[in-house]
Amino acid sequence: MTRPEVQSLSIGTVLFALAACLPFLSDAYLLSIGVTIAMYTVLATSWALFSGPTHYISLATAAFFGLGAYTTALGIEHLPYWLLLPIAGVLGAVLAALVGLATLRLSGVYFVIFTLGLAELVRQIITWGQNMSGTKGLYVLTAITEEHIYWQLTALAALVFLTGWLIARSRLGFAVRILGDDEEVARHVGIHTARVKVLLFMVPGAVAAITGAMLAPRYVYIEPAIAFTPMLSFQVVIMALLGGTGRLWGPIVGVIPFTFLWEAISGTFPNQTTLLLGLAFLAIVYLLPNGFTGLLEAARSRLKGAPA
Amino acid sequence: MTPVLSLRGATKRFGGLVAVDDLDFDVAEHDVVGLIGPNGSGKSTTLNLISGALQPTAGSIALNGSEIAGLPAQDIARRGIARTFQLVRPLASMTVLENVKAGAVFGHRRRWGRDAEAQAMRMLEKVGLSRRAQAPMGSLTYIDSKRVELARTLAGEPKVLLLDEWLAGLNPTELEQGIALIRSLRDEGRTIIIVEHVMDAIRSLCGRCVVMSSGAKIAEGTTEAVLSDPEVIRAYLGTDDA
Numbered sequence: 170m171t172r173p174e175v176q177s178l179s180i181g182t183v184l185f186a187l188a189a190c191l192p193f194l195s196d197a198y199l200l201s202i203g204v205t206i207a208m209y210t211v212l213a214t215s216w217a218l219f220s221g222p223t224h225y226i227s228l229a230t231a232a233f234f235g236l237g238a239y240t241t242a243l244g245i246e247h248l249p250y251w252l253l254l255p256i257a258g259v260l261g262a263v264l265a266a267l268v269g270l271a272t273l274r275l276s277g278v279y280f281v282i283f284t285l286g287l288a289e290l291v292r293q294i295i296t297w298g299q300n301m302s303g304t305k306g307l308y309v310l311t312a313i314t315e316e317h318i319y320w321q322l323t324a325l326a327a328l329v330f331l332t333g334w335l336i337a338r339s340r341l342g343f344a345v346r347i348l349g350d351d352e353e354v355a356r357h358v359g360i361h362t363a364r365v366k367v368l369l370f371m372v373p374g375a376v377a378a379i380t381g382a383m384l385a386p387r388y389v390y391i392e393p394a395i396a397f398t399p400m401l402s403f404q405v406v407i408m409a410l411l412g413g414t415g416r417l418w419g420p421i422v423g424v425i426p427f428t429f430l431w432e433a434i435s436g437t438f439p440n441q442t443t444l445l446l447g448l449a450f451l452a453i454v455y456l457l458p459n460g461f462t463g464l465l466e467a468a469r470s471r472l473k474g475a476p477a
Numbered sequence: 478m479t480p481v482l483s484l485r486g487a488t489k490r491f492g493g494l495v496a497v498d499d500l501d502f503d504v505a506e507h508d509v510v511g512l513i514g515p516n517g518s519g520k521s522t523t524l525n526l527i528s529g530a531l532q533p534t535a536g537s538i539a540l541n542g543s544e545i546a547g548l549p550a551q552d553i554a555r556r557g558i559a560r561t562f563q564l565v566r567p568l569a570s571m572t573v574l575e576n577v578k579a580g581a582v583f584g585h586r587r588r589w590g591r592d593a594e595a596q597a598m599r600m601l602e603k604v605g606l607s608r609r610a611q612a613p614m615g616s617l618t619y620i621d622s623k624r625v626e627l628a629r630t631l632a633g634e635p636k637v638l639l640l641d642e643w644l645a646g647l648n649p650t651e652l653e654q655g656i657a658l659i660r661s662l663r664d665e666g667r668t669i670i671i672v673e674h675v676m677d678a679i680r681s682l683c684g685r686c687v688v689m690s691s692g693a694k695i696a697e698g699t700t701e702a703v704l705s706d707p708e709v710i711r712a713y714l715g716t717d718d719a
Contacts, residue, residue, distance in 0.1 A: 340582060340589060347579050350568040357528060357562075359554035359583040359633065 178334075185327045192316040200315055204387070206428050207322035208380060212401075213409040213420035215329050215376035218336065219369045220406075221414030222349040225277050228402040229268065229284035232291050233261045233374050235396035237381025239295060242307040242391040250311065250386075254321075257382035258375040265374025269367035285399065292397035299393070306392035313386040321383045329376055333417045336369075345369055403446060404431075410453045413460025422461045479542050481506050481668050482527070482558075482637050486536035487546070489522055496522040498692040499536070504637065507666045511673060511683035511700060515713055519692040520672045521563055524639050527670070528560045529553040540637070557585040557636035561643050567614045567622045574610040577601055577628045584633015600628035604658060620651045627658070638662070638669045644678050656681060680704070688712070 191203045212230055220227050237257035244253045272283045299305060336342040344365045348355040355362050385391055404427075412423025427449065435442050457464060480503035489497040497519045504510050512520045525531040527538060529550035538546040545553050559580070568576050577597035581588050588596050601607045604624040609617065617625065623643060630638060644655045656678050662669065663682060673679055679686065679700060686703045688696040690712040696703050703709055 343579070343582060346571065347568055347583075350570050351566050353530070353562075354566050354568060354579070356550040357530070357554055357560060358579050358629065359551050359585070359587075361551050 181327075181330060185323065185330075188326075189320060189323050192319055197315075200319060202428065202432060204315060204319050204322065205432075206424055207319060207326055208384060209405065209408055209424045209428060210421050211322055211326045211329055211380050212373075212377055212405045213412070213424050214326070214333065214417070215373040216405050217409045217414040217420045218329075218333050219366075219373050220409070221419075222345045223366060223369070224349060225273070225280050225366070225370075226406060227284045227370070227373065228281060228399070228406065229265075229287050230373070230377050230402040230405045231397050231399055232284070232288035232402075233264065233377035234381035234384075234401055235288065235291060235295075235393070236260055236264060237378035237383075238385040238388070238391055238396040239307075239381075240378070241382045241385035242309050245309055245311065245385075250313070254379050254382050257378040261378025262371040262375040264378075265371045266367055268374075269370040270363075273366040273370065274363055285402070288397050288399055288402060292393045295397075296393045306390050308390055309385045309388065311386040315387065318383060318387055322380070325376070325379060325383070330417060332372065336372075337417065341365060341368060400446075407446060407449050407453065411449060411457065411460055413457075413462030413464075415459060415466070416462045419460055419462040480504055481508075481541060482670075483539050484523075484527075484536065485539075487523070487526055487533050487538055488535040489519075489526055489531060490534045495692050497526060497533075500689070500692075500694055502687045502694065502697060504668060504670060506668055508685060509663045509667075509669045509671065509683050511671050511679040511686040512689065513673065513679060513686055514689035514695075517691075518689040518712075520689055521641055522692075523689070524560065524641050524670070524672055527553075527637075528558055528639055554583075554633070554635075555585060557634075558639065559584060559630035559633055559635035559637075560639035561623070561626045561630055561641055563641040563645070565619070565622050565626050567617075567625060569614055571614055572610070573606060573612050573614060573617065573625055574598070574601065576614055576625050577632050580629035580632030584630075584635065586634040597628070597632055600632045601625075603631065603661075604628045620647055620655070623647075623655075624658070631662075636668060638667055640669060640671045640673075642672055642674065644673060644675050652678070676704075 192200055216227065216230060219225070240257040240260060241250070241253050244256065268284065268287060272280045344355065344360045347358065347360060348362050348365060352362055381396065388395060408423040408427045409420040410423070411427055412421060413419035431442065431445065434445050453460070482504040484500055484502050487497055487500040488495070500523060512523060514520055522531065526533045526546070529545070529548055529552070533546050536546065537544060540556055540558065545556060568579060574594070574597055577600050578593050581593040581596040581600070598607060598610065601610055604627055606621060606624055606628070609621070614622065614625070627643065640659070643659070644652055647655055652675065659669070659671070659682055671679070671683060683700050685698065686700045687694055688703055688709050695712055696706045696709050
């Protein structure tokens with residue numbers, strides 16, 4: 170490993186250790202915000218691992234998240250909780266692979282529509298299943314506290330960052346950068362583009378499913394409308410783009426301010442949250458095409474260029 | 478001796494239009510073959526069929542005796558056919574070195590890490606750009622980005638190189654440098670197919686030529702013989718009484 174790599178690894182480790190100390194402040198409100206931030210950090214960072222370099226905008230987060238939440242809800246009576254998380258991850262990865270095989274050969278627009286429809290499809294299937302069996306929702310009663318959920322999510326976030334860092338150093342990471350620049354060139358230098366896209370799409374699929382499985386105990390009562398809310402998919406996209414997908418740590422720069430803003434708005438004007446989503450989207454398109462991190466990098470290169 | 482590349486009855490139809498019509502030709506090892514003909518005669522389409530950018534409607538294309546017609550482009554690249562594009566296609570977000578490394582990492586002969594970097598560096602030296610290795614791709618001139626693309630195709634050590642109008646759009650000085658560069662590749666014993674409009678380049682580089690007109694082969698042979706063939710001249714210039 171080179172020195173900057175060791176440096177960024179150590180900085181990352183220290184930051185995660187600090188983040189893990191939040192529950193010791195024993196402030197319930199802070200902790201609850203912490204869980205939200207940790208959740209969106211995990212979702213947005215893993216989303217950007219795939220959608221950043223490929224430019225395929227995935228709106229499937231809610232589908233994977235709901236799948237994971239239902240894995241916990243249905244399995245908690247029969248299996249130990251710790252076993253449910255990897256099961257959710259595998260299910261998420263398999264669903265992502267199926268969706269990827271079906272759609273990733275198509276151009277971006279079809280992919281966006283398909284992923285949006287996917288969450289709705291899975292939701293309708295579960296609703297139908299519940300109607301057939303006569304149950305409406307599911308109770309998830311566990312001894313898992315908010316602190317436990319926070320720590321699990323922080324650990325998952327660390328895992329996502331590590332995965333992203335490893336991918337960036339691998340042939341897969343190099344292949345996806347080439348593919349993002351020019352798919353035609355990627356094919357002609359010998360990259361199996363469909364396989365690269367499917368493999369990479371499995372990462373956010375698995376991660377979002379595990380996140381859903383971890384958060385199910387927090388909801389206590391699970392029904393399709395909660396687990397598969399399309400709002401989740403849109404929020405993840407907006408936070409990731411707001412932060413910027415060019416860097417591994419980019420999405421988190423969007424997640425933190427957006428979560429606080431969202432909390433403030435939904436506290437005082439609960440009906441105007443959709444408006445915030447729309448405004449944030451306009452801001453990204455018109456003012457921040459590369460997110461906050463793009464802004465920072467531009468400023469830094471201007472500073473560097475000035476004395477020369 | 479079996480030819481490195483051989484086309485038999487290669488055909489490409491776009492609806493009613495026959496872009497490549499029942500084309501046969503062979504390319505032997507160390508051969509530099511010119512694929513020439515008037516505009517719209519199907520040269521670039523032929524190259525696209527060989528590289529897998531397009532799938533042939535009928536016919537066979539064999540590399541070292543094994544069939545590659547209809548394979549996806551990435552498989553053909555892996556088996557050892559590399560190409561440049563008619564309109565240069567740089568990887569804009571990367572450095573010059575990374576552009577070439579792409580060919581070294583995923584091409585016919587695959588490398589990784591320092592090995593790939595060293596190979597990319599060697600190729601940049603070959604095309605005369607080693608000093609710009611760390612430059613962003615966007616800062617290069619047109620001919621230099623063409624050189625990078627050539628280095629990228631060379632980096633995977635392909636068995637056959639396809640150059641699609643690589644010399645187009647260069648000014649006279651650059652053209653001279655470009656021809657010298659391709660000549661150096663020929664002298665290394667590489668197998669190359671060149672689609673080109675610059676006749677001086679064809680004359681000085683290609684031992685043999687295949688001439689196409691309206692999708693079909695109208696002549697084949699040594700460059701000198703082919704270029705003095707009355708039918709070839711007619712295809713380029715039209716008939717006297719036209």
